Amino acid sequence: xxxxxxxxxxxxxxxxxxxxxxxxxxxxxxxxxxxxxxxxxxxxxxxxxxxxxxxxxxxxxxxxxxxxxxxxxxxxxxxxxxxxxxxxxxxxxxxxxxxxxxxxxxxxxxxxxxxxxxxxxxxxxxxxxxxxxxxxxxxxxxxxxxxxxxxxxxxxxxxxxxxxxxxxxxxxxxxxxxxxxxxxxxxxxx
Amino acid sequence: xxxxxxxxxxxxxxxxxxxxxxxxxxxxxxxxxxxxxxxxxxxxxxxxxxxxxxxxxxxxxxxxxxxxxxxxxxxxxxxxxxxxxxxxxxxxxxxxxxxxxxxxxxxxxxxxxxxxxxxxxxxxxxxxxxxxxxxxxxxxxxxxxxxxxxxxxxxxx
Numbered sequence: 001x002x003x004x005x006x007x008x009x010x011x012x013x014x015x016x017x018x019x020x021x022x023x024x025x026x027x028x029x030x031x032x033x034x035x036x037x038x039x040x041x042x043x044x045x046x047x048x049x050x051x052x053x054x055x056x057x058x059x060x061x062x063x064x065x066x067x068x069x070x071x072x073x074x075x076x077x078x079x080x081x082x083x084x085x086x087x088x089x090x091x092x093x094x095x096x097x098x099x100x101x102x103x104x105x106x107x108x109x110x111x112x113x114x115x116x117x118x119x120x121x122x123x124x125x126x127x128x129x130x131x132x133x134x135x136x137x138x139x140x141x142x143x144x145x146x147x148x149x150x151x152x153x154x155x156x157x158x159x160x161x162x163x164x165x166x167x168x169x170x171x172x173x174x175x176x177x178x179x180x181x182x183x184x185x186x187x188x189x190x
Numbered sequence: 191x192x193x194x195x196x197x198x199x200x201x202x203x204x205x206x207x208x209x210x211x212x213x214x215x216x217x218x219x220x221x222x223x224x225x226x227x228x229x230x231x232x233x234x235x236x237x238x239x240x241x242x243x244x245x246x247x248x249x250x251x252x253x254x255x256x257x258x259x260x261x262x263x264x265x266x267x268x269x270x271x272x273x274x275x276x277x278x279x280x281x282x283x284x285x286x287x288x289x290x291x292x293x294x295x296x297x298x299x300x301x302x303x304x305x306x307x308x309x310x311x312x313x314x315x316x317x318x319x320x321x322x323x324x325x326x327x328x329x330x331x332x333x334x335x336x337x338x339x340x341x342x343x344x345x346x347x
Contacts, residue, residue, distance in 0.1 A: 004201060005201050005202065005203050005204050006201075006203055007203060007204055007205075007206045008203055008204075008205060008206055017209065017212050017213050017216050018216075020216070021216050021219075021220065032246055032247070033246070033247035033250075033253070033309060033311075033337075033339055034244040034245065034246055034247065034339070034340060034341065034342055035238070035241075035244055035245070035247065035309070035337050035338045035339040035340040036241060036243060036244060036245070036337070036338045036340060037245065037247075037307070037335070037336070037337045037338075038336050038337070038338065039334055039335060039336070040325060040328060040329050040333075040334045040335075040336055041329070041334075042329065042332075042334065043329050043330060123318045123322075124318065125317060125318055125319030125322065126317055126318070126319065127317070127318040128314065128315060128316070128317065128318070129239065129258075129312050129313070129314055129315070129316040129317070129318060129321055130239040130314035130315065132318050132321070133239040133241060133314070133338055133340055134239070134241070136241075136338065137241035137242060137243050137340070140241075140243040141242060141243045144243055183318060183319065183322045185319075187317075
């Protein structure tokens with residue numbers, strides 16, 4: 001190297017490169033997988049009787065092979081599903097045709113009246129996955145909204161912002177009560 | 191270097207190459223981060239449905255993927271146009287799922303095994319019959335934690 005040449009001042013190069021690095025890191029969408037998490041029930045022992053569930057404790061959602069919906073035997077629209085599910089699971093006025101409640105002692109929340117309601121979801125083998133996921137999405141929306149409301153009420157924060165034990169407590173008070181029935185086979189082949 | 195030895199030669203400032211390595215490393219890391227995300231080539235076409243209530247999938251190392259969709263154009267001669275399942279790098283049958291789950295379990299530390307999540311990445315036009323079959327197999331295999339992949343957005347219909 002020639003001694004006398006004044007080199008370009010490159011000390012800021014590192015800063016620029018770090019800037020670029022952070023820029024790309026933040027803007028590039030690194031395929032984060034998003035979706036809806038669910039838990040499958042363990043397989044039933046073959047000779048076990050079905051648990052007795054009262055009619056008022058169950059809300060039947062059926063999807064047929066043409067992606068149309070039936071709520072407790074009535075034709076319904078997907079737009080109404082969230083409110084129907086909320087009304088069913090929440091039962092704020094303790095109506096006699098909506099689910100019973102069980103008093104439970106939950107840490108951090110104290111005595112809570114937990115709904116015994118279960119949403120029974122049945123689809124056809126010809127139902128599209130898209131429709132099924134929309135229904136799951138609406139049910140998730142209903143449960144998330146209820147959890148948010150309870151978290152706001154008890155902890156003054158959104159469900160997403162509270163601590164882990166608080167979240168567990170709310171999960172216990174408002175469980176994901178969705179049961180899936182064996183699908184029907186009407187739309188099997190086109 | 192003869193150029194610089196002449197007394198009257200105009201002095202050209204030398205480029206400092208010191209930070210070049212930084213830049214190269216930066217690029218290297220950048221591409222490393224990006225490329226690790228694509229684990230296997232997809233043989234099936236998947237457009238995941240949209241939903242408003244999506245959450246992020248956590249602990250990526252504990253996730254195994256089941257891809258469901260119609261085979262790509264180049265694969266259709268071999269596998270037809272009906273929806274198929276892709277496990278790892280090949281098209282598979284529903285009956286292969288139990289073995290797949292066992293292999294995924296075996297690849298993890300014992301303590302992590304109960305937390306393995308199976309992500310079902312299915313095309314939105316898939317019929318539920320196939321998805322139900324997959325779910326039944328997963329129940330039999332003891333993989334109860336599942337995840338329906340979806341995009342964030344308004345309703346897709």
